[in-house]
């Protein structure tokens with residue numbers, strides 16, 4: 679445990695969160711290694727969102743350890759401080775600015791303050807401009823850069839939102855149900871995108887879509903009643919008797 683504590687990208691141990699006595703997380707322990715792609719599954723109410731909330735500082739645990747890169751105690755930092763460490767989270771619903779172009783959305787994200795429109799007119803420096811170009815290519819929206827975000831398909835809006843995280847060069851990316859509401863083609867393209875990003879990012883994906891989880895080919899953690907029920911390959915967890923009982927067999 680001690681070595682994992684110091685080398686892990688993310689180290690959660692014994693995390694408990696109670697809401698009026700109900701334990702949304704119950705002694706949750708999870709270790710994400712640097713460069714790892716991990717998928718988290720679990721039935722409704724298993725604690726997936728609460729876990730993301732603890733990692734990003736939105737919810738403070740009652741007890742437990744949450745360390746980022748072995749030295750940042752996430753239980754003592756607020757949301758902006760945690761975002762500044764390089765932990766980026768994408769929520770389920772896209773929140774892009776529909777009346778701005780794809781490129782302008784990325785620019786605003788780069789300039790950090792999405793509330794102030796006039797920041798749009800401040801020029802990006804060369805390094806930022808290069809990063810914006812690279813991200814446009816990564817998310818497959820180079821050809822849509824001058825189009826209003828409101829004209830994008832649902833899947834493209836999700837990719838743009840992932841791009842708005844990528845411009846910050848995050849050290850840990852949290853994706854909450856990235857393919858919810860997508861067409862099959864968009865889901866396949868998203869699996870490709872995440873697999874490519876995983877070559878040089880640490881990524882945690884929460885998802886219900888099992889075919890998509892399988893296509894990512896990553897280690898799977900199954901949450902149930904606020905703690906880890908099983909962990910391993912998709913085949914291993916799908917064949918796990920307790921998982922079949924509480925989740926997949928329902």
Ligand SMILES: Nc1ncnc2c1ncn2[C@@H]1O[C@H](COP(=O)(O)OP(=O)(O)OP(=O)(O)O)[C@@H](O)[C@H]1O
Pocket residue numbers: 697701702720721722723724725726727728729
């Ligand atoms: N602010 C809150 N107050 C009271 N109970 C809460 C609160 N937030 C979450 N819960 C409860 O904690 C449990 C875990 O919720 P959570 O949203 O983390 O689960 P989840 O795995 O993300 O579920 P889903 O797959 O439906 O998104 C649920 O029973 C939920 O009702």
